[in-house]
Amino acid sequence: MIAQSVQSFLHQHGVQYDVFKHPARSGSYSKAIASHVPPSQMIxxxxxxxxxxxxxxxxxxxDRMLSLYHVNKHSHRQFRLADESEIxxxxxxxxxxxxxxxxxxxxIETLIDEQLCHKPQLYLEAGDQQQVIQLSQQQFHTLTRNCPRGMFSVFPDICPQFV
Structure with a gap:
């Protein structure tokens, strides 16, 4: 089931979207594979x-890993991963x-990796472990137009210390 906060956010912005089920998986990459979605298009x-x-x-x-170095450099702040209780x-x-x-x-303040801005379709968590929301790039841009963009990720084989 779509999280109420996410559903309200989508409806508030008048965005059309599709929702589809997939086998329960943890991790965005695994969800992309289970959903037959290119991992580069799964958020x-x-x-x-x-x-x-x-x-x-x-x-x-x-299909990429977060670079805390690039996030900290962009924001001029020092971040760490949130723990499970904070999440x-x-x-x-x-x-x-x-x-x-x-x-x-x-x-919550939000940053967008530039790599997401060039995909025709994007897929994202619905707030549960079994549904994915599909958006067009135009719909995604409508929802994130005020979010700063930058290069915040690297491919996993470049630097294993990234998240």
Whole structure:
């Protein structure tokens, strides 16, 4: 079931979207494979927290890894990965482990990896472990037009210390 906050956010912006089920999987890459979606078009959402306990959501392609170095450099802040209790508290209406892509639906600052801005279709967590939302690039842009963009990810084989 789509998380209520995500569903309200989508409806508030008048965006058309499709939802489809997939076998339960953990991890965006596994969900992409189970859904027969190219991993480069599946959004992996990563929740971070800085030294002042301010949260940041970063959206990257599922086939890439987050570069904390690039996020910290871009934001001029020092972030770490949010822990499970922080994730559960922020995404209170989601299944544990299902981090939705739209931080603004939860009043969380959000960054977009540039790699997502060139895909014709994008897929993202619906807030549970068994549904994926499909959006066109135009719909995605409508929902994220005010989010800063940058290069926040690398391919996994470049630097294994990235998330």
């Amino acid at each position: 992996k959402s990563v929740l971070l927290v800085d030294l002042q306990n301010q949260f940041l959501l970063v959206m990257i392609p599922a 559960s508290r922020i995404f209170f209406d989601c299944t544990p482990g299902a981090i939705p892509a739209f931080g603004h639906a939860y009043q």
